[in-house]
Amino acid sequence: xxxxxxxxxxxxxxxxxxxxxxxxxxxxxxxxxxxxxxxxxxxxxxxxxxxxxxxxxxxxxxxxxxxxxxxxxxxxxxxxxxxxxxxxxxxxxxxxxxxxxxxxxxxxxxxxxxxxxxxxxxxxxxxxxxxxxxxxxxxxxxxxxxxxxxxxxxxxxxxxxxxxxxxxxxxxxxxxxxxxxxxxxxxxxxxxxxxxxxxxxxxxxxxxxxxxxxxxxxxxxxxxxxxxxxxxxxxxxxxxxxxxxxxxxxxxxxxxxxxxxxxxxxxxxxxxxxxxxxxxxxxxxxxxxxxxxxxxxxxxxxxxxxxxxxxxxx
Numbered sequence: 088x089x090x091x092x093x094x095x096x097x098x099x100x101x102x103x104x105x106x107x108x109x110x111x112x113x114x115x116x117x118x119x120x121x122x123x124x125x126x127x128x129x130x131x132x133x134x135x136x137x138x139x140x141x142x143x144x145x146x147x148x149x150x151x152x153x154x155x156x157x158x159x160x161x162x163x164x165x166x167x168x169x170x171x172x173x174x175x176x177x178x179x180x181x182x183x184x185x186x187x188x189x190x191x192x193x194x195x196x197x198x199x200x201x202x203x204x205x206x207x208x209x210x211x212x213x214x215x216x217x218x219x220x221x222x223x224x225x226x227x228x229x230x231x232x233x234x235x236x237x238x239x240x241x242x243x244x245x246x247x248x249x250x251x252x253x254x255x256x257x258x259x260x261x262x263x264x265x266x267x268x269x270x271x272x273x274x275x276x277x278x279x280x281x282x283x284x285x286x287x288x289x290x291x292x293x294x295x296x297x298x299x300x301x302x303x304x305x306x307x308x309x310x311x312x313x314x315x316x317x318x319x320x321x322x323x324x325x326x327x328x329x330x331x332x333x334x335x336x337x338x339x340x341x342x343x344x345x346x347x348x349x350x351x352x353x354x355x356x357x358x359x360x361x362x363x364x365x366x367x368x369x370x371x372x373x374x375x376x377x378x379x380x381x382x383x384x385x386x387x388x389x390x391x392x393x394x395x396x397x398x399x400x401x
Contacts, residue, residue: 089167097152113388136187169188171197203351225282313325
């Protein structure tokens with residue numbers, strides 16, 4: 088098959104951590120053609136979607152994980168599948184990319200669906216399921232955040248809506264002289280929306296990342312924060328620990344699955360702390376390499392199996 092992966096520059100790839108690398112490597116192992124392009128490499132000509140792509144060769148070399156061949160101009164209507172794997176933030180180029188991908192999805196399978204990607208800000212999408220979430224407020228108003236902080240017992244987490252990998256996540260505590268500054272920095276003095284959530288002490292035990300494929304779990308890890316850090320993301324020093332799904336996790340997955348399928352969000356990473364859903368990651372969900380190592384199984388093969396089957400009948 089012929090797959091095109093829309094992602095960030097290959098210089099950003101972490102050979103031992105990136106899910107995009109693992110999926111591309113598994114596709115290459117099976118003999119599929121795997122092309123790389125940036126979202127700015129897409130173009131419409133006569134209403135048909137094309138891209139300037141480079142064939143990708145993958146190797147387990149941290150200094151050079153992906154070698155790109157010479158660029159080619161191809162029709163995206165003629166490939167088998169397109170994987171949208173660009174990291175947040177969801178900026179203008181990302182938006183234009185999803186709008187252009189709408190033109191090709193009748194002919195080529197796109198994962199995740201571009202319309203679904205536009206519907207699913209990674210923080211706000213979870214708010215479709217308030218009964219599964221910790222107590223949450225989304226606002227740009229400092230006075231509302233301060234009132235919320237008091238309402239939830241004087242300790243809360245605040246984060247920008249467009250961040251990733253724990254970027255900009257801070258703890259607010261009643262009585263801390265930095266609270267006003269934290270709110271002002273996160274909301275850009277009231278010019279940007281932010282999400283505040285009740286602080287969940289269970290985060291010290293860990294933040295569970297669960298990968299879902301077509302609404303079903305394929306693997307999970309517990310990301311344990313380092314030292315006194317409240318962020319457990321692997322990018323900021325969290326460690327991955329083997330875990331299992333409990334009843335609360337299964338309830339969350341069952342609640343999410345119909346909506347994820349409806350929106351064409353086929354490959355998703357959800358974050359769960361203390362049995363509560365905190366985020367739904369749809370742009371470039373990661374964690375599959377750590378899960379595979381802990382499980383002693385190649386979970387990327389599950390995804391590529393599914394992708395092959397889906398692309399063949401699209």
